[in-house]
Amino acid sequence: MAAAVTDRTKVILLCTPNNPTGVPISHHSLEAFLQSARSDVLVVIDEAYVEYADAGSGPDSLALYRRYPHVCILRTFSKAYGLAGLRVGYAITTAAIAEGLRRTALPFAVSALAQKAAIASLDAGEEMAARVALVKGERSRMAAELEAQGWTLQPSQGNFLWIRADEQRLATLVDAFNGAGIMVRAYQGDGVRITVADPASNDRVLRLLSAHAA
Ligand SMILES: Cc1ncc(COP(=O)(O)O)c(C=O)c1O
Numbered sequence: 001m002a003a004a005v006t007d008r009t010k011v012i013l014l015c016t017p018n019n020p021t022g023v024p025i026s027h028h029s030l031e032a033f034l035q036s037a038r039s040d041v042l043v044v045i046d047e048a049y050v051e052y053a054d055a056g057s058g059p060d061s062l063a064l065y066r067r068y069p070h071v072c073i074l075r076t077f078s079k080a081y082g083l084a085g086l087r088v089g090y091a092i093t094t095a096a097i098a099e100g101l102r103r104t105a106l107p108f109a110v111s112a113l114a115q116k117a118a119i120a121s122l123d124a125g126e127e128m129a130a131r132v133a134l135v136k137g138e139r140s141r142m143a144a145e146l147e148a149q150g151w152t153l154q155p156s157q158g159n160f161l162w163i164r165a166d167e168q169r170l171a172t173l174v175d176a177f178n179g180a181g182i183m184v185r186a187y188q189g190d191g192v193r194i195t196v197a198d199p200a201s202n203d204r205v206l207r208l209l210s211a212h213a214a
Contacts, residue, residue: 019193052132
């Protein structure tokens with residue numbers, strides 16, 4: 001990405017843990033990237049799935065924000081907090097960048113109800129932690145079983161697993177999922193993202209994939 005930056009580049013978007021692969025960016029490589037990036041290019045670090053990441057698996061983005069003023073961290077209440085319908089998230093960035101965001105934010109304003117829900121959910125940390133722990137436990141269980149079935153996975157720090165598949169294999173998998181009434185997200189030519197859900201639903205996914213394992 002650093003090599004792709006030109007004079008016309010204004011913003012660089014990074015996502016950690018990444019969607020759809022679940023792979024985090026390491027602190028070291030992100031810091032090296034920030035050091036090499038021009039300071040007039042805004043680096044946005046999208047951490048929509050950060051609550052699902054094991055401690056220390058990804059970057060200490062707050063420390064990087066404090067050190068590099070061209071950083072903007074994005075977080076959301078849509079994922080681990082479960083408030084997707086309320087459209088509420090936040091940015092952690094410098095006053096100058098926040099001022100620019102505010103100028104364009106009017107059509108995306110966060111409603112009073114969403115603000116109340118977001119603040120209330122900050123007080124429901126234990127409930128969120130229990131939900132996240134369930135997802136992380138299931139994520140490990142599914143990954144271990146899928147690897148035993150012969151699938152090659154990358155270690156995911158998100159609330160989903162990524163299975164790389166070429167065009168033909170992907171078509172077979174998508175047909176099988178559709179036929180079973182299980183919604184997954186296919187990325188043409190690349191693979192499929194499977195959301196980690198409740199244990200019974202995950203068991204259905206595991207059974208289906210075992211029938212199509214390599
Ligand atoms: C990587 C990533 N960033 C941001 C978002 C959007 O979050 P929000 O619901 O706050 O717009 C999503 C949701 O799909 C996402 O996958």
